[in-house]
Amino acid sequence: MRDEQPLLDLVFDRLAADGVPDGTAALVLAAYAGQEQLDAALAGANPDLPPPGGDAGQLDSQLYLESVSVAGFRGVGPQASLRLGACPGLTLVVGRNGSGKSSFAEAAEFALTGGSARWSGQSLFREGWRNLHCSSPCQIQVVVRADGSAAPIRITRTWRDADTQPEEATGSVVAGGKRYRDTAELGWSAVLETYRPFLSASDFGRLISAAPSTLFDALAPILGIGPIAAADKRLMQARKILDDQLKQVKAARDALRDQLAGVDDDRARSAAAILAKRRPDLDALDALLAGASGTASDPVAAACRRLADAAIPSPQEAVDLADALDTAAHEAAAATASSSHAAHQAAQMLDLALAYHHDHGDGPCPVCGTGLLDSSWRAEAGPTLTRLRSAATAARQAGQRLTDVSSAARTFRSRSALAPLADLDAAASALGRSREALRAEKANWTALPQDATTQQLAGQLRAGYPRLHQAFVQAQAAAADWLRVRHDAWREHAAALQGWLAGARQAAPSEAALSRIKSAREWLKSATDEIRAARLAPFAQHSQQIWEQLRQESNVELAGMRLDGSSTRRRVAFPATVDGTATQAMAVMSEGELQALGLAVFLPRACADASPFRFLIVDDPVHSLDPSKVDGLAQVLADLARHRQVVVFSHDDRLPEAVRRLEIDAIIWEVKRREGSVVELRKNLDPVKRYLDDALALARTAELAEDVRRPVVAGFCRSAIEAACHERVRRDRLGRGESHAAVDAVIESARTLNQTAALAMFGDARQGGRVMPALHQMGRWAADAFAACRDDVHGGTHGSLESLVDDTGRLAGRLR
Amino acid sequence: MSPDGYLGAADRLLTEVVAGARGTWPRACAWLIRLALETALAGFWESACPPVAQCRSRRAQFLLLPRYCDAELSHRMAQAWAILSEGGHHHAYELGLTAAELRRLRNEAQAIITGLREATPGHPS
Numbered sequence: 001m002r003d004e005q006p007l008l009d010l011v012f013d014r015l016a017a018d019g020v021p022d023g024t025a026a027l028v029l030a031a032y033a034g035q036e037q038l039d040a041a042l043a044g045a046n047p048d049l050p051p052p053g054g055d056a057g058q059l060d061s062q063l064y065l066e067s068v069s070v071a072g073f074r075g076v077g078p079q080a081s082l083r084l085g086a087c088p089g090l091t092l093v094v095g096r097n098g099s100g101k102s103s104f105a106e107a108a109e110f111a112l113t114g115g116s117a118r119w120s121g122q123s124l125f126r127e128g129w130r131n132l133h134c135s136s137p138c139q140i141q142v143v144v145r146a147d148g149s150a151a152p153i154r155i156t157r158t159w160r161d162a163d164t165q166p167e168e169a170t171g172s173v174v175a176g177g178k179r180y181r182d183t184a185e186l187g188w189s190a191v192l193e194t195y196r197p198f199l200s201a202s203d204f205g206r207l208i209s210a211a212p213s214t215l216f217d218a219l220a221p222i223l224g225i226g227p228i229a230a231a232d233k234r235l236m237q238a239r240k241i242l243d244d245q246l247k248q249v250k251a252a253r254d255a256l257r258d259q260l261a262g263v264d265d266d267r268a269r270s271a272a273a274i275l276a277k278r279r280p281d282l283d284a285l286d287a288l289l290a291g292a293s294g295t296a297s298d299p300v301a302a303a304c305r306r307l308a309d310a311a312i313p314s315p316q317e318a319v320d321l322a323d324a325l326d327t328a329a330h331e332a333a334a335a336t337a338s339s340s341h342a343a344h345q346a347a348q349m350l351d352l353a354l355a356y357h358h359d360h361g362d363g364p365c366p367v368c369g370t371g372l373l374d375s376s377w378r379a380e381a382g383p384t385l386t387r388l389r390s391a392a393t394a395a396r397q398a399g400q401r402l403t404d405v406s407s408a409a410r411t412f413r414s415r416s417a418l419a420p421l422a423d424l425d426a427a428a429s430a431l432g433r434s435r436e437a438l439r440a441e442k443a444n445w446t447a448l449p450q451d452a453t454t455q456q457l458a459g460q461l462r463a464g465y466p467r468l469h470q471a472f473v474q475a476q477a478a479a480a481d482w483l484r485v486r487h488d489a490w491r492e493h494a495a496a497l498q499g500w501l502a503g504a505r506q507a508a509p510s511e512a513a514l515s516r517i518k519s520a521r522e523w524l525k526s527a528t529d530e531i532r533a534a535r536l537a538p539f540a541q542h543s544q545q546i547w548e549q550l551r552q553e554s555n556v557e558l559a560g561m562r563l564d565g566s567s568t569r570r571r572v573a574f575p576a577t578v579d580g581t582a583t584q585a586m587a588v589m590s591e592g593e594l595q596a597l598g599l600a601v602f603l604p605r606a607c608a609d610a611s612p613f614r615f616l617i618v619d620d621p622v623h624s625l626d627p628s629k630v631d632g633l634a635q636v637l638a639d640l641a642r643h644r645q646v647v648v649f650s651h652d653d654r655l656p657e658a659v660r661r662l663e664i665d666a667i668i669w670e671v672k673r674r675e676g677s678v679v680e681l682r683k684n685l686d687p688v689k690r691y692l693d694d695a696l697a698l699a700r701t702a703e704l705a706e707d708v709r710r711p712v713v714a715g716f717c718r719s720a721i722e723a724a725c726h727e728r729v730r731r732d733r734l735g736r737g738e739s740h741a742a743v744d745a746v747i748e749s750a751r752t753l754n755q756t757a758a759l760a761m762f763g764d765a766r767q768g769g770r771v772m773p774a775l776h777q778m779g780r781w782a783a784d785a786f787a788a789c790r791d792d793v794h795g796g797t798h799g800s801l802e803s804l805v806d807d808t809g810r811l812a813g814r815l816r
Numbered sequence: 817m818s819p820d821g822y823l824g825a826a827d828r829l830l831t832e833v834v835a836g837a838r839g840t841w842p843r844a845c846a847w848l849i850r851l852a853l854e855t856a857l858a859g860f861w862e863s864a865c866p867p868v869a870q871c872r873s874r875r876a877q878f879l880l881l882p883r884y885c886d887a888e889l890s891h892r893m894a895q896a897w898a899i900l901s902e903g904g905h906h907h908a909y910e911l912g913l914t915a916a917e918l919r920r921l922r923n924e925a926q927a928i929i930t931g932l933r934e935a936t937p938g939h940p941s
Contacts, residue, residue: 555916631899661898663891694879701876705867712880 007227007531008032014527027520031231031238038234042242042513061146062740063153064088064645065615069141070107070679072159075100077134077677082669086145086152087730087740088614090641090664093649093681094656095671100679104671105619105649107140109198110166111155112183129166133677136161147614150737151176155183188612194221195611199602200619212571215601216563219572222605223535223563225528232524239517242510249507252500253280256493265490266298271497282508285501289494301486303426304479312472313412318465321409322458328402329454335395343395347388350381402454409457413445424475430482431475438471532563542604549632549639550596550625555579556589561601572601592624596633603636607644615645622655634658638665660685688727688812691720692805699801706801713801717808718753718789724812725760732763753790760815778814781807819859819929822852826922830915845918846903849925853897856929860885863936885935889928896924 011032015025030041037048064086071079075098082104084091095101109115130138138159145152153176157169171182180186220229253275260272267288274285349367356366357373365371424435424442431438445468448460540561547558555578562573574597576585589597599621606616618637622630634655640646648655659666668685683689695716698709726747733743746765750756755765762770775783785807788799826848828834829841857877861869864884868877878897881890900921903913913921 661902662895697873698876698879701871701873703873704871704876708865708867708880709876712883715883716879 007224010531011228011527014531015523018523018527020523021519023516024519024523027235027516028231028524031234031520031524032227035234038238042238042517044509061149061612062614063144063146063612065108065617065647066143066145066152067141068104068108068111069139069143070103071140072131072134072136072138073107073140074103074129074131075673075677076103076107076679077131078679079137079139080679080681082681084615084645084647085667085727085731086645086734087743088641088643088645090637090659090666091645091647092656092659092666092668093647093671094653094668094684095651095673097651099671099673100677101649101651101671102619103679105198105200105617105647108142108617111140111142111157112144112188113192113198114157114167114171114182114184130159131677138163145734147734148737148739148742149176150735153186191612195606195608195613196602197606197611197613197616198619199599199606199617199621213568215572216570219539219601219605220563220570222539222608222610223532224610225531225535228524228528228531232521232528235517235521235524239514239521242514242517245507245510246514249500249504252503256496256500259496260493263489263493265486265493266301267490268493271493280504282501282504285497289498289501299426300430301483303423304430304483306423307427307431307479308476308483310476312469313415313465315466315469318412318461318469321405321412322461324405325402325409325454325458325461328398328405329458331398332402335398341395343388344392347385347392350385350388354378354381354385406454406457409454409461412461413448413457427479427482431478434471434475434478438468438475441468441471444468536561536563539604539608542607543600546603546636547597547600549636550600550629551593551632556585556593558585558597558600592626592629595621595624596629599633599636603640607640614643615647616640618646618648620649620651622650622652630654631658631662634662634664638662641666656685665690687723688720688816691716691723692809692812695720695805695808696802699805710801713804714789714791717785717804720808720812721786721789721815722753722756724816725756727816728760753786757786757815775811778811782811782814785811817851817855819852819856822848822855823922823926823929826852826918830918830922842913842915842918843904846900846913846921849918849922850897850900850904853893853900853925853928856932857881857893860932860936863938885932889931889935892924893928893932896921896928900925 011028015028020028026046027038027041030037033048040046040048065084066086067081067083069079069081070076080100082093093101093104138161139156141154141156143152143154154172154174156172156174158172159166159169163169173180173183173186175186183189183192220226257272257275260268260275270288271285274280274288353365353367353373357363357378362372362374365373371377424431424438428435441464445460445464448456452460543561544558551557557577559575559577559582562575564571564573574585576583576588578588585597586594603616606613621633625633637646637648638659650656656666656668658664659668665687666685667683667687670682670684672680672682674680695713698704698716699713701709729747730743733746734740746759747756750759750765752768754768754771757771758767759765761767761774772783772786775786784799785804788804789808826845829845829848834841854874858869861877865880868880871877874897878890878894881893903917903921
């Protein structure tokens with residue numbers, strides 16, 4: 001029904017036109033589509049987005065009121081019905097205070113909505129809902145007709161005698177051959193709320209001067225941008241969740257930093273440094289926790305670990321080495337004592353002598369000159385040489401062994417003194433006193449001069465090494481202790497950091513999502529503002545127009561209407577000028593002006609194009625209006641009534657008087673109440689009667705020449721007959737389910753009075769030939785009156801004008 | 817007096833403080849504007865259909881008017897006249913017309929009178 005572009009299409013087009021990045025656009029659309037889709041989009045999935053052009057359908061029938069029947073309800077006792085004809089036009093229902101007219105307005109509202117604005121929160125009304133005089137049967141029934149549908153919709157609410165609350169009514173709605181419990185089941189609730197075709201004077205002032213958000217909420221739905229607002233709300237919620245998550249991560253980070261600040265540990269300092277960054281390097285933290293760079297970064301820990309891991313020779317080894325040293329020294333000394341050098345020289349000499357004997361044979365000894373070198377000497381010399389040679393070798397070997405063992409002892413000394421002990425200073429903080437002891441031993445150990453004797457060396461190995469070893473073992477234990485304490489202290493923080501890291505990793509994508517949500521909302525806000533302004537424009541213009549008519553001479557000039565802000569700061573702004581000075585309208589208006597403003601604001605809402613309700617019930621709109629505003633209101637209502645069924649309830653005569661005076665087409669019902677709540681409705685004015693009144697007034701103006709009056713009187717009579725025929729045609733055809741547009745077209749097509757009458761009498765404008773015979777059957781008076789109306793506009797016929805008006809009235813009564 | 821004469825008198829009441837008219841000037845003003853309209857209407861009927869001009873029934877004159885001139889104009893004429901008649905009388909529960917209302921009515925009357933003049937048979941237009 002909305003001829004505007006469907007909302008979703010609009011959103012698509014604007015997203016494209018504004019060049020919104022894909023990620024943001026997808027988020028906007030997902031939020032528009034629903035919570036599931038938004039969740040999916042935020043999770044990075046591709047949500048199912050609604051295809052463009054798929055707006056939710058509205059109620060697409062056009063609904064008119066046919067009748068309101070009331071029995072035993074409020075001021076009405078025995079059943080009374082207000083027939084409204086289910087077509088556009090203005091109907092006034094007039095009655096004194098307490099005549100029961102408002103009972104009809106309330107009944108219509110109650111039947112359709114199940115409540116009444118007047119009742120809400122007012123116990124006085126709640127107690128008096130049942131008629132005092134005639135409380136049973138108690139029933140209200142509203143017959144609504146959808147344009148173009150033959151079967152009316154009957155909405156009934158019935159109370160049993162035992163019911164004490166209005167809400168206890170049994171509802172029944174019969175529509176399209178089906179039965180429902182109430183209008184909510186027909187799906188009318190939302191549109192009834194949005195367009196609310198029931199207006200009551202007391203509401204206007206209240207709503208207009210209520211909290212700004214109340215008025216905003218009352219008006220915002222007509223713009224049909226609810227889905228956008230809902231999308232924004234979803235985004236806002238999603239944002240809050242992510243925001244909370246990130247805040248939690250940040251709060252946990254701050255808490256961890258505080259804890260780590262008190263930990264004397266290089267890893268804690270590293271972790272604190274990582275956490276101090278605005279965007280902590282999670283991978284670095286991960287590596288830190290994994291220990292990849294754990295000890296290397298802390299020289300103390302590294303030294304301790306090396307110390308703890310180091311293996312130095314056992315004291316037994318040192319003792320063995322000392323023993324070996326002693327043995328070697330002893331042997332070497334023994335070898336020296338047996339003058340191995342002389343043996344060596346003797347062996348050499350003997351060797352040369354043997355070679356001499358071999359070359360020269362037996363002869364005297366060339367060395368002593370007294371001995372004889374012969375075969376017996378030779379036999380003795382062989383073993384002697386062997387003995388001498390082995391003695392020399394043994395002596396040499398003993399010296400060599402001593403050299404070897406001494407060298408091993410020296411190596412042992414430096415080996416046990418150097419490597420692990422180098423870390424002592426680095427690990428000073430961890431080792432404490434054990435370091436001092438170890439240092440002292442180490443000093444002793446290294447104090448032995450380079451040229452110390454084997455005896456000294458062996459002595460140190462035997463006595464000094466066990467002490468050094470013990471000091472070292474103690475230092476190792478201290479280092480291991482320190483490492484264990486450090487590990488335990490760290491483990492707790494490491495666990496906390498690990499937990500935080502997991503949360504932070506999980507929340508990491510949230511940050512990106514959050515910024516996407518932020519930009520989506522930003523775009524949505526500007527788009528909402530623009531779409532809202534565009535959609536509000538026709539309403540604001542209509543309001544402006546109504547205000548112009550209503551304000552008459554009020555010096556408050558409205559300059560449009562705006563819906564400002566959102567969420568808690570939403571409001572409706574009415575910029576205005578008073579005698580040219582800008583202000584806010586509400587501040588400067590009198591009660592009557594506020595009421596007029598209320599009408600100006602709410603009449604367009606009730607008459608929105610998108611509303612399925614083509615009827616509008618206005619209760620007591622003239623309450624506190626100035627006389628000139630009443631005239632303006634009559635004009636406004638007449639304008640609306642061209643396309644709407646406007647039913648106005650009024651307790652005083654000013655509005656009907658203005659309607660009569662301003663010659664506005666309207667039907668006026670007068671409500672009278674006898675004793676005992678017997679309510680009667682009497683038609684006081686309708687178009688037929690108005691034409692006849694005018695005709696009669698002119699017919700009676702005897703002082704004017706008849707030939708001047710006659711064509712005009714006949715013209716009025718003709719209009720009266722036409723009006724009666726139209727009424728009949730509308731009733732018949734609308735009742736058969738033809739649409740208003742179709743009926744209007746048929747009426748329009750009947751050009752002559754004959755055709756119009758044929759349309760009314762036979763349902764066919766082409767049956768004009770049957771009209772006169774049928775009228776003759778009715779009586780000669782009927783045929784004559786019809787002929788006079790038909791022809792007199794163009795030429796003269798005889799007969800009294802008053803009797804013509806009289807007969808026309810009778811004829812119109814038969815025709816309608 | 818001519819229609820313009822009556823309107824001029826009404827203008828004076830609207831813009832000046834006229835001695836002796838204190839408190840009564842809104843009604844007097846309404847009467848003057850109404851008289852301007854009626855004089856213009858009488859002038860119109862003298863040319864368009866003299867018998868109607870003689871007729872004392874104002875309603876008959878208004879009822880006949882759409883037959884002799886534009887329907888819209890006659891509607892405006894009847895409306896303005898009706899409002900001025902109301903305003904010219906004292907009503908028990910209603911206040912009189914305000915200055916601003918009177919000014920609007922005066923301008924409306926001016927427009928109607930001009931329209932009637934142009935619709936008068938034999939008017940050079």
